[in-house]
Amino acid sequence: MATSGAIPSERPGDLRIFGIGGIPEVQSGDDLIGLIGEAIVAAGQTVLPGDVVVVTHKIVSKSEGQLVDLRTVEPSPFAIEFARPTGKDPRQVEVVLRESVRVSRMDAQRGVIIAETRHGFICANAAVDASNVAPDIVCLLPKDPDASAARIREGLAARFGLAGDDAPAVIVSDSFGRAWRAGIINVAVGVAGLAPLADYRGQHDASGYELRATVIAIGDELASAAELVQNKLDARPVTIIRGYVPQTDTPAGTGRDLIMPPERDLYR
Amino acid sequence: MATSGAIPSERPGDLRIFGIGGIPEVQSGDDLIGLIGEAIVAAGQTVLPGDVVVVTHKIVSKSEGQLVDLRTVEPSPFAIEFARPTGKDPRQVEVVLRESVRVSRMDAQRGVIIAETRHGFICANAAVDASNVAPDIVCLLPKDPDASAARIREGLAARFGLAGDDAPAVIVSDSFGRAWRAGIINVAVGVAGLAPLADYRGQHDASGYELRATVIAIGDELASAAELVQNKLDARPVTIIRGYVPQTDTPAGTGRDLIMPPERDLYR
Numbered sequence: 457m458a459t460s461g462a463i464p465s466e467r468p469g470d471l472r473i474f475g476i477g478g479i480p481e482v483q484s485g486d487d488l489i490g491l492i493g494e495a496i497v498a499a500g501q502t503v504l505p506g507d508v509v510v511v512t513h514k515i516v517s518k519s520e521g522q523l524v525d526l527r528t529v530e531p532s533p534f535a536i537e538f539a540r541p542t543g544k545d546p547r548q549v550e551v552v553l554r555e556s557v558r559v560s561r562m563d564a565q566r567g568v569i570i571a572e573t574r575h576g577f578i579c580a581n582a583a584v585d586a587s588n589v590a591p592d593i594v595c596l597l598p599k600d601p602d603a604s605a606a607r608i609r610e611g612l613a614a615r616f617g618l619a620g621d622d623a624p625a626v627i628v629s630d631s632f633g634r635a636w637r638a639g640i641i642n643v644a645v646g647v648a649g650l651a652p653l654a655d656y657r658g659q660h661d662a663s664g665y666e667l668r669a670t671v672i673a674i675g676d677e678l679a680s681a682a683e684l685v686q687n688k689l690d691a692r693p694v695t696i697i698r699g700y701v702p703q704t705d706t707p708a709g710t711g712r713d714l715i716m717p718p719e720r721d722l723y724r
Numbered sequence: 725m726a727t728s729g730a731i732p733s734e735r736p737g738d739l740r741i742f743g744i745g746g747i748p749e750v751q752s753g754d755d756l757i758g759l760i761g762e763a764i765v766a767a768g769q770t771v772l773p774g775d776v777v778v779v780t781h782k783i784v785s786k787s788e789g790q791l792v793d794l795r796t797v798e799p800s801p802f803a804i805e806f807a808r809p810t811g812k813d814p815r816q817v818e819v820v821l822r823e824s825v826r827v828s829r830m831d832a833q834r835g836v837i838i839a840e841t842r843h844g845f846i847c848a849n850a851a852v853d854a855s856n857v858a859p860d861i862v863c864l865l866p867k868d869p870d871a872s873a874a875r876i877r878e879g880l881a882a883r884f885g886l887a888g889d890d891a892p893a894v895i896v897s898d899s900f901g902r903a904w905r906a907g908i909i910n911v912a913v914g915v916a917g918l919a920p921l922a923d924y925r926g927q928h929d930a931s932g933y934e935l936r937a938t939v940i941a942i943g944d945e946l947a948s949a950a951e952l953v954q955n956k957l958d959a960r961p962v963t964i965i966r967g968y969v970p971q972t973d974t975p976a977g978t979g980r981d982l983i984m985p986p987e988r989d990l991y992r
Contacts, residue, residue: 641945665857
């Protein structure tokens with residue numbers, strides 16, 4: 457039995473979450489997997505079977521060249537008009553509109569655009585982001601975040617000698633706002649080697665009650681857990697989550713599983 | 725430098741997350757803080773300065789008697805009509821309607837009620853829940869989840885000898901669905917001793933860009949991280965998160981900070 461002050465060892469099912477920094481500014485075409493692998497080793501870490509590696513989309517997008525130089529963007533009259541009340545950069549508004557397949561809500565007075573990306577994500581500014589990039593540059597999501605996650609998974613498995621099922625799960629994350637709740641949280645936009653939804657339906661709880669609606673968005677919860685060590689301002693864009701034990705037999709899936717099908721979504 | 729297979733020690737900013745089980749079925753009037761304290765010690769754990777203790781609302785509600793016996797509920801004709809297409813229990817629908825101050829969406833064919841509770845939370849079934857309780861009983865949210873969190877914080881501080889700022893932060897959690905995204909995630913409905921929103925606005929990122937919109941819902945991310953070790957089916961209703969280091973000077977707040985003010989919410 458531990459006494460106050462002791463730090464007991466972990467037990468099965470306990471988690472450890474390691475933030476990995478020290479990755480240099482990523483350029484288009486860089487070997488991202490090589491950079492991540494080096495940073496993990498330099499941090500005194502490694503990747504073990506069962507690990508979940510969460511990578512912020514920003515460095516993925518940069519390595520894939522998913523950047524737009526605003527000096528090359530001619531804003532439409534609509535973008536200029538929308539940007540006027542808030543003093544936003546109309547070129548950035550133009551990029552947001554180009555990245556949107558559907559606008560859910562727009563409010564020029566508050567400078568809000570909630571839009572659906574071509575991946576199907578509904579989020580602020582169609583996920584176009586000006587933070588942690590050079591001036592006059594904005595960052596888009598990866599073209600196919602699930603494919604990015606799968607590539608990183610394969611690369612890290614090779615780098616750390618993990619074959620087959622021992623390959624780590626990989627999540628590519630972004631931070632999205634929510635309806636009804638303040639603030640943004642990290643969510644999974646790309647997933648590989650992991651069931652992003654844990655489906656408990658049909659199982660019985662301790663009282664014998666059959667769970668009829670319980671599907672937990674594990675992928676998003678893992679992404680949110682990773683954010684807690686990312687430290688927005690000092691760049692720890694890679695996180696290793698160790699010890700997560702799936703509680704259901706739901707098979708591995710992709711980030712698309714986490715998008716509410718439009719026909720079931722009451723708030724588009 | 726670690727080699728593959730080594731398990732390196734943790735560094736500042738890394739997290740450890742411990743799930744605590746072994747709490748007996750909680751009854752109305754039980755000494756919840758005593759039960760939590762015992763379970764923590766029995767699990768070989770303790771509470772240290774800086775810890776965040778996440779407690780699922782279910783055991784808080786049970787100890788506070790926030791339960792409704794459906795055998796005492798007379799469903800209205802409206803509740804009976806709504807329940808018919810899906811075969812839901814009309815008495816449970818009646819409780820949901822009584823717990824709602826406003827209905828956001830209702831769909832009888834799919835049995836969906838998204839409603840606002842008197843606390844201001846917008847969620848499915850006004851957070852009325854039939855899982856992990858006895859048959860014919862449903863569980864409500866605590867009347868004042870922030871007050872519950874504050875009481876648990878004070879009690880755990882006394883139990884583990886942590887005075888003043890050394891008292892742990894406490895989050896009371898529930899799992900909510902979201903617009904646009906599939907599955908439910910754990911969120912913070914009650915908060916004590918913690919800034920539930922980390923406000924980065926005005927700070928500058930590594931590229932010198934001033935963050936203008938970055939407010940991270942840390943309270944919800946901590947609740948989601950805790951869910952990963954709760955194991956829905958085998959009852960680990962208390963979680964200790966160790967090592968979280970706040971990254972902003974945002975002062976401590978409450979779970980209400982995480983509710984989007986109605987005038988800013990475009991999706992009510």
